Amino acid sequence: MHTSTALLTDHYELTMVDAALKAGTANRNSVFELFARRLSGARRYGVVAGTGRLLEAIADFRFGDAELEFLRANSVVGQDTIDWLANYRFTGDIWGYPEGEVFFPGSPLVTVEASFAEGVILETLALSIMNYDSAVATAASRMVYAASGKPLAEMGSRRTGERSAVAAARAAYVAGFSATSNLEAGRSYGIPTMGTAAHSFTLLHDSEREAFAAQVAAFGPDTTLLVDTYDTEQGVRTAVEVAGTGLGAVRIDSGDLPVVVVEVRELLDSLGATNTRITVTNDLDEHTVAALAASPVDSFGVGTSVVVGSGSPTMGMVYKLVAREDDNGEWVSVAKKSADKASVGGRKSVRRLLNARGAARAELIYLGDGPGGEAEGAEVADSSREILEPLVVGGEIQQQYVGSDGIELARKRHRSSVAELPRVAMSLTRGDPAIPTEYR
C-alpha cells in the first residue's frame, strides 16, 4: 500500500500534462469544476461528502522516487514532465460546497483554480473520492430521515472494497448515522464504533444457551444477544433466562421484520424485560427502514444498501474545464458542445434562495467572476445565503475542513441544510430535484 496518492490517477491526465508542457499551454490559468449533471436514482437532493478526504489526499499528492520511476520505466511521460512532476505541489485555490451541504444538478461542488497542468491531474482523484462518498451520504441521509429519529449504525464494510468501507463509514456518519462497525473508521476519523456477536459465536458453542452465557460472562447483561440463529422465539426466552431482565438488547437478523419485531417486543415485555432494546439488521434500506419506523424497533444496523448507495453506487459527477486564460491573459469560458453532454462554461458563484419561512426555494448559480468575485455585489436575492467556501487558498488547505473536526463540522452542516429543504425533498419516490437550479 503506497501512501502517495499521486498515481490514483488516469494515465491520460499525465499525457495531457506532457503535451501541454511541450505546447507551452500548461501554465494557462484555468478553472475546473466538479459537478453532477443530474441526481443519480432520481433523488430529490444530493449530499456532498468526501471533501475533507479530498483535501487530505491532495496534501499527499506528491510524486516521490517510486512514482517517478514507474512513470519513467513505463514511458508514460517524457523527462521534462518527470522533472515537472517531481516538483508538483498544488499551489492554487479550491472553492467548494462545504462537506455535508445538500446539492442539485449543476451545483459546482468543487472549483479548482490553478494552472491547467496543476488542476488537470487532480481530476480522477477528486472524482473517485467525491463520487463514492457522496453516493453513500446521499443514500444515508434518506435512511436517517426514514428512521424518524431512531439511531442507525453503518455495518456494510463487507459489501464494498476494504478501503472504500472506511470512506463509507465516514460518509454515513456525515449524513447522520450514529456509529459504524468499521474499526479503521474509528481509528482514522474518530467515528464511534460498535458491535457485539455473530452467528458464528453461537454456532461455536454446544448450545445457544452456552453461547449466551459466555457472552454475558464476558460483557455483563447489558450486551446485545443475537437471537435468531435457530428459532427467534426460543432465542429470546433463552436470552432473558441467561441475562435476566436487565438484558441490554436483542438483535434480529432474519425473518419478516415488521411481524417479528412486534412479536419479540411482546415476548420481552411478557418476560419482564421491558427495557431490553431491539435492534434489527436484515438487508435494510431506506424503504424497509421507513416501513419499520412505527414498529417497536430501537435501532437499525444498515449494511449493503448504504455502502452501495442504495441502487446508485456512484453520483456520476464529472470534472470539467470551464474557463481558462488565453495568451493575452483574458479569461475565456469554455464548454463541450456535444448534444448529450453539454455543460455550462464560465466561473460561477452560488446562493441558495430561501422563502420567508427560511425554506430553500432555488439554487441560484451566478455566471460571472466566480466565488468571491463581483457576482455577489450584483443582483442578489433578499433572502439567500452564500454556498461556496474557500477550502484551499494559495495551496494552503484550510484545516477546519479536514480530520475529525471537519467531520463534525460536516455533520452539523448536513443537519441544518436538510432542515432547510422543502418537505418534498424527503419523498423516497423517484422524482425531480426538490428545488430548481437557476442560472443568473
Added chain:
Amino acid sequence: MHTSTALLTDHYELTMVDAALKAGTANRNSVFELFARRLSGARRYGVVAGTGRLLEAIADFRFGDAELEFLRANSVVGQDTIDWLANYRFTGDIWGYPEGEVFFPGSPLVTVEASFAEGVILETLALSIMNYDSAVATAASRMVYAASGKPLAEMGSRRTGERSAVAAARAAYVAGFSATSNLEAGRSYGIPTMGTAAHSFTLLHDSEREAFAAQVAAFGPDTTLLVDTYDTEQGVRTAVEVAGTGLGAVRIDSGDLPVVVVEVRELLDSLGATNTRITVTNDLDEHTVAALAASPVDSFGVGTSVVVGSGSPTMGMVYKLVAREDDNGEWVSVAKKSADKASVGGRKSVRRLLNARGAARAELIYLGDGPGGEAEGAEVADSSREILEPLVVGGEIQQQYVGSDGIELARKRHRSSVAELPRVAMSLTRGDPAIPTEYR
C-alpha cells in the same frame, strides 16, 4: 493511510474473540466458508476475483502498536485479548477456488481452517475484497464476451472509491480486459496502462486544430485524437488534416454510437485514413458493447459500469462457520437454521462435472472431510476436475497466487474456465445459473 490491514475489520469480530477467549472456546478448530447464496443480478455464472489480494492482505494482517493502542483506548477488547492480538499471525490452512475460476451458488470460494479466533477475525476483510473484486470481474467477463474479441480497456477509476479503483482495474484484467487507465494498478500489479487526451485538453487551446497539432507534435501521428468536443464530423476531418492518414486512432465519447461509428468509419476511409482505428467510450456496459460488436469499432473503453458491477455492485457473499471441533476433538457440522438464510454445514470438496465434449455440466459439492480429504477417494464422476487448491498451508501463503504472477495465472484460468461453460452461460439476460449445484 495505515498499511496494516488488521483494523479493516468489524468491531464485533474482536468482541467475539474477546468473549471466546474468556469462555475457553477460542481455540476450537474451526472451518469457515466464504460463498454466495445466489448470483447477484441473476447472472449465469460468477467469476472469482480478489483471492491474490486477500492473501496479500492476510500477510499484512498484524496488530502493531498503533492498532493495539486504538483498541485499548477505546475499550474495544480487554487486556488479555490485546495480548493475544499482539501475537496474531494466521497459522491455519486456506483452500479455495483459484482466482479467475467461475463459480455458482453455494460454491465454497474460500475455506479457512484454523482456530475459531484465528479464522473469525478475517471475516470482514475477506468479504470486502472478494465481494467487490468478484462483482467487477463477473461484470467484466460478460463484457469481454460481448466484445467478440475486440479489446476493452477499464477506465472507471473516477466512478468508485480511489483504492477500489485499483482493485477494479486488477479484477477487470483478470476477467480479460486488456488494459486500464489507472496508473496505480500499473505500478502495483503490472497491468498495462493506457490513455491519451481529454476534452479539457481541446478546450485549453484556442481551437481544436491547435489542440490536435499540440498532441501530434508531442506524440507523433500514431496517437488517439478525441474528436467529439465540438462536432464529430468536423473533428474527424481536422484530425486527419493535422495528423495525416497515418493517424493512429480517433476516440468518440458521445452520441448514438452505432450510427456515429459507421459514419466516422466511412469518413475516415473517404479521407484515406483506412488504418486509423476507432475507439468508443460513452457509458458502455455489456449490452451496449454487444450492440456495437458488429460495428466498425476497434476497441472499447468501459468506465462506470464495470467498476460498479453493472447493476450488481457486490456479490452478496457471506462467511460462515460450517464446522468446528467439540471439547472431545470431534468435528461437528454447524449451520444457521433461519428460514430465509439457511446454509449447508460441514466441510466440503468440489469437482466440476464435464460431459464427453468437455463442457461443464454441474458443480458437485461433496460433504465430507473437506478438500484433500476422503471425498476424492469416494464416488467421483468419470469426467470431472477438482476445483479447490491449497492457497495457504500452515500459515504459508503459496506464492504462485499473489503479485503479478498470480494475476497472469488467474487470467489464464479464467479463459480456460469460461471456454468450458455451456453456451447458455453467455446469455446477457437474467436467468438461472448455467450449471446446477449438486450436493453429494
